[in-house]
Amino acid sequence: MRRRLKLIEIALFGAGLFGSLAYAAPGDLDTTFGGHAFTTAIGSSNDLCWAIARQADGKYVLAGRSFIGADYDFAVVRYDTNMNLDASFGTNANGKVTTPIGGSNDYGRGVAIQADGMIVVVGETWNGADWDFGLARYTTTGTLDTAFGTNGTGIMTTDISSNDFVGGVAIQTDGKIVVVGDSRTTNKYDFALARYDTNGALDTTFGPSANGKVTTGVDAYNNYGLAIALQTDGKIVVAGYGGNSGGGTYEDFALARYTTTGTLDTAFSGDGKLIQNISGTRDWGRAVAIQTDGKIVVAGSDYNNNEFIIARFTTAGALDTSFSGNGWDQTGDIGNNSAYCYGVAIQDDQKIVTVGASAGPDNLDFAMFRHTTNGVLDSSFGYGGKVMTPVGAGADYAYGVVVQPDGKIVAAGSANNGANDDFALARYHSDGRLDFKDGKANSDVHASTDQIRGLAIQADGKIVGVGAGSDGSYNDFVVARYTT
Numbered sequence: 001m002r003r004r005l006k007l008i009e010i011a012l013f014g015a016g017l018f019g020s021l022a023y024a025a026p027g028d029l030d031t032t033f034g035g036h037a038f039t040t041a042i043g044s045s046n047d048l049c050w051a052i053a054r055q056a057d058g059k060y061v062l063a064g065r066s067f068i069g070a071d072y073d074f075a076v077v078r079y080d081t082n083m084n085l086d087a088s089f090g091t092n093a094n095g096k097v098t099t100p101i102g103g104s105n106d107y108g109r110g111v112a113i114q115a116d117g118m119i120v121v122v123g124e125t126w127n128g129a130d131w132d133f134g135l136a137r138y139t140t141t142g143t144l145d146t147a148f149g150t151n152g153t154g155i156m157t158t159d160i161s162s163n164d165f166v167g168g169v170a171i172q173t174d175g176k177i178v179v180v181g182d183s184r185t186t187n188k189y190d191f192a193l194a195r196y197d198t199n200g201a202l203d204t205t206f207g208p209s210a211n212g213k214v215t216t217g218v219d220a221y222n223n224y225g226l227a228i229a230l231q232t233d234g235k236i237v238v239a240g241y242g243g244n245s246g247g248g249t250y251e252d253f254a255l256a257r258y259t260t261t262g263t264l265d266t267a268f269s270g271d272g273k274l275i276q277n278i279s280g281t282r283d284w285g286r287a288v289a290i291q292t293d294g295k296i297v298v299a300g301s302d303y304n305n306n307e308f309i310i311a312r313f314t315t316a317g318a319l320d321t322s323f324s325g326n327g328w329d330q331t332g333d334i335g336n337n338s339a340y341c342y343g344v345a346i347q348d349d350q351k352i353v354t355v356g357a358s359a360g361p362d363n364l365d366f367a368m369f370r371h372t373t374n375g376v377l378d379s380s381f382g383y384g385g386k387v388m389t390p391v392g393a394g395a396d397y398a399y400g401v402v403v404q405p406d407g408k409i410v411a412a413g414s415a416n417n418g419a420n421d422d423f424a425l426a427r428y429h430s431d432g433r434l435d436f437k438d439g440k441a442n443s444d445v446h447a448s449t450d451q452i453r454g455l456a457i458q459a460d461g462k463i464v465g466v467g468a469g470s471d472g473s474y475n476d477f478v479v480a481r482y483t484t
Helices: none
Strands: 005-010 039-040 048-053 060-068 073-079 098-099 107-115 117-128 131-138 154-156 162-171 178-183 188-194 213-216 224-229 236-243 251-258 273-276 283-290 296-302 307-313 328-331 339-346 354-358 364-371 386-389 396-403 409-416 422-429 451-456 462-468 476-482
Touching: 048 073, 060 117, 060 409, 060 422, 073 117, 073 131, 073 422, 107 162, 107 178, 117 178, 131 178, 131 188, 162 236, 178 236, 178 354, 188 236, 188 251, 224 251, 251 296, 251 307, 296 354, 307 354, 307 364, 339 364, 339 409, 354 409, 364 409, 364 422, 396 422
Parallel strands: 005 476, 048 107, 048 396, 048 422, 073 107, 131 162, 162 224, 188 224, 224 283, 251 283, 283 339, 307 339, 339 396, 364 396
Antiparallel strands: 039 422, 048 060, 048 409, 060 073, 060 107, 073 098, 107 117, 117 131, 117 162, 131 154, 162 178, 178 188, 178 224, 188 213, 224 236, 236 251, 236 283, 251 273, 283 296, 296 307, 296 339, 307 328, 339 354, 354 364, 354 396, 364 386, 396 409, 409 422, 451 462, 462 476
């Protein structure tokens, strides 16, 4: 292999100076550059983000929980298109809102944006005896919507059975709100759904008892509904996991599809539901998305080997063998041994992006994979189809992902600052590079791939980066120097 040296001096407009020697490994972010990976503190203790949604105007809404006073409340944060906290949102014009749903702990688990821009956040609330579904609807400025919920409070709670937990939310084209999760019925947990009219009342046209509620035992063991997706025909797909393998010893992917009235769709897997073993051990379905051709993509984790799993099903509910040869792909960790998947999104070109966490040198970091439409890792993304980003000083988890119309990818979750957890957000170019804010720099040395491996500061303040680049035929040693 030939080795060549290239020296380049490039003006770096508006860049801040580095205070010490810094090194960047592939996929890492040097936070002194202020790139598009950052955290937001809300309350006095742990703030956990579990969901993200993109508004039509390009603003992003994150939902989760924050410790306020003596317990946890719903927490909502909105960022503008430049990823700054949106001063037009929130009671204190700081981009943040917290809402107590009940009298104790409330956890926001999902968020969706209505066609009129109003924001629906769902989760569970403790009623003093057990957990119920909880909903809150906010106006575009972050105030509770008085046209929604109980007595114009903007809040609605629903008791499905005993201990009801929420996995996600979707809004139909007619504006009705569908919430999914799981509920303890007699002696086990089952999939649970509730549908609400636009004013927050339970929809009496939905469910076998015409009360807006549905519970489904996918098999004889515990079944947990963690994600929802709506088909273009209005049918409702719920994904999660259930205990099937080994007589309930191991969990498998679980799916159910419902008609628009809440009955199981017998055109799906014969009876409207299925349990699918993937790895032979503990497979948890965590997220679901629908392709433009109607095929169903479910993403999750093998909790025995701690790896990402992605599976694709036909519209009839069978594993799609055109995907990775057998209908699923199990992807190893990026870092040091462990990887956990929590979110999935499908690009316009139908490539599949999954996010979660993977063990880095010191802690868990944001992890992202991209697969092609035939189920193999996309070599044009990151490093071999994988990207890992440390966001905070401690463990970082990406729970949700959205693909922008321009192809950029936004991942949201939580990052530990060394003491507590904060909301966290990162934006990437379509090839997996972090998207830096104005005044920061990316420099193309070759027409092909360039990788920076180390940074240092000269005595005069100029910044020197070293790494490698490819001109398509050879790998070169590259040095780039930036002015102050």
